[in-house]
Amino acid sequence: MYYGAMEKFGYEKRDILIDRVKDAQKSQQDAQEEFKTALQRFREVVDVDGGTLEQKYEKLDGELKRARIAPRRSTIASRR
Secondary structure (H helix, E strand, C coil), X not given: CHHHHHHHCCCCHHHHHHHHHHHHHXXXXXXXXXXXXXXXXXXXXXXXXXXXXXXXXXXXXXXXXXXXXXXXXXXXXXXX
């Protein structure tokens, strides 16, 4: 019913869903940043030695960041 009414006003279902996915991605990114900030504040207040667990986390986090950047680089390279 909703999509039918929106289509009468010229909005395609596909476009509505795309906007919703983009909004969800933005919301997830915001929550992720907020969590990181809260974790940093917690670490400032509490003197925590993460030890080997923290080292493994940092390693995995770095690998994740590189994995996220790699597809962007290949996409940009293919556009040239």
